[in-house]
Amino acid sequence: MFCTEQGCHLVVTAQSGYISGSITAQNRNDPDDQGGFVFLNCTIMGTGYVYLGRAWGSYSRVVFLNTYMSNIIVPDGWYDWGQPSRQRTVYYGQYKCSGPGANTDGRVSWSHELSDSEAQPFLQLSFINAGTWLQQA
Template sequence: MGGFQNAAPKPAAGAQSQAVAMRISGDKAAFYNCRFYGYQDTLLDDKGRHFFKDCYIEGSVDFIFGSGRSLYRNCEIRSVSDYPGQTAIVAQGKSSKGDKSGFVFLDCHVTGMGDVYLSRAWREYSRVVFAYSYFDTVVNPEGWNDKGFTERDKTVFYGEYKCEGPGANTNRRVDYVKLLTDAQAKPFLDESFIRGRTWILPPPTL
């Protein structure tokens, strides 16, 4: 088990204080049982295909962000935001139709404190899917946020599939979220999303 931490102090409410704990920009990288600690922008999932399994990721604002094409499996995603107003967990940076990037959170737990959106529309074609995941009360009932860029409501791809928990009620979700059917969800439910069957190896044994 390894850990990555940015020890910068917690920024004041409303302050822009990026403090990245880890940046991954290479292709075909896998992380097992790793822990990531920070506040704003903890994990920069920059570019390339990545696999995170059994990891713990903690932060306050946009704390999983970047333009990677990544699968997060059985991870705990914990908000430590106590700012007034809402913040977002994810800011995914897909910027064009042809861009294949996106983040999939499979069998994950979203916990912690604050009033958080699952993701915000950082780029025009931002793509994020949560499937078979547990949402605690920390998740805002609207689920997702366009940060005022309403034109992006037509281009982002935000999906939920068979999630549960007190924050998973979709009655008040934004109208541009996709509540995925079985067929729509299928491309996101295993390592094929990152073409990982040829390069993801079992975690090393100690």
């Protein structure tokens, strides 16, 4: 499954005072599956305290690019959903994100701060097989 959100506004409504969920829970169980979630030029705001994502599938893949993240993001950023083995197989990353929640200093060691070349595949419409389902203007 391919999913991309461009220019969206994610508004989180979570209880203050403790971590109360995650923005994504991508389920990818096959390492050869090319799917994942990509968020490009988005804004994350709201209340409470949440993870960017949790590892629903063993090969979960989520990338945020050029996204503003408010202070509702847990410094760890990502959660292995209580299964440490997934830390070796999931792919979680961010690229040129901004805002207090985008600070990577406290991120889990198994997440990625993407370089320009690492981000390129996620910036292309080919990542979501757009040619097979998006109509040309």
